[in-house]
Amino acid sequence: MNSTNIILTGFMGSGKSSVGRVLAKELNTYFIDTDALIENFENMSIKEIFETQGEEVFREKERYCFKWIKNNVKNTVISVGGGFPVFIPEIKEAGIVIYLRVGFEEILKRMTDEEIKKRPLFQDIKKAKELYLKRDKIYTDLADIIIENKEIDQTVNRIKEALWK
Numbered sequence: 001m002n003s004t005n006i007i008l009t010g011f012m013g014s015g016k017s018s019v020g021r022v023l024a025k026e027l028n029t030y031f032i033d034t035d036a037l038i039e040n041f042e043n044m045s046i047k048e049i050f051e052t053q054g055e056e057v058f059r060e061k062e063r064y065c066f067k068w069i070k071n072n073v074k075n076t077v078i079s080v081g082g083g084f085p086v087f088i089p090e091i092k093e094a095g096i097v098i099y100l101r102v103g104f105e106e107i108l109k110r111m112t113d114e115e116i117k118k119r120p121l122f123q124d125i126k127k128a129k130e131l132y133l134k135r136d137k138i139y140t141d142l143a144d145i146i147i148e149n150k151e152i153d154q155t156v157n158r159i160k161e162a163l164w165k
């Protein structure tokens with residue numbers, strides 16, 4: 001994998017963390033997730049950060065996280081929050097960017113109520129769909145590789161094939 005990070009992007013609920021965990025294991029490396037890094041650092045959930053400090057402050061924390069990754073992390077599979085590449089288009093400076101694409105209706109089908117509750121920007125389904133449509137283009141434009149994420153093992157194999165090409 002050289003020393004390059006593999007960065008998984010995509011909308012909320014597109015399976016970045018699930019795919020990332022399996023991919024990292026197959027590549028014999030570690031998996032990290034920017035939301036989890038931020039939650040650990042702040043000792044607060046993403047939902048609490050949004051509620052008590054607002055989205056703007058959360059985006060600053062993501063920017064700080066990006067700088068830390070760029071300066072300190074290599075050879076790692078990284079899953080980033082759905083808004084990360086939208087607010088930090090320089091994301092490519094930290095690794096190969098892979099967009100895990102899933103249709104909005106499919107995301108709705110896959111997400112549990114519990115998973116929806118954790119995500120402040122997924123509380124209003126109509127607004128979430130508008131956000132999805134806007135972001136699909138941004139994720140596509142920023143990606144080095146685009147993979148339709150239907151099923152984890154198939155997705156992981158497709159990523160590996162695309163990386164070895």
Ligand code: S3P
Nearest residue numbers: 011012013046081082083119120
């Ligand atoms: C967000 C996505 C979330 C989390 C935060 C904001 C977004 O991450 O970073 O709730 O703006 O799309 P997931 O993509 O892991 O749900």
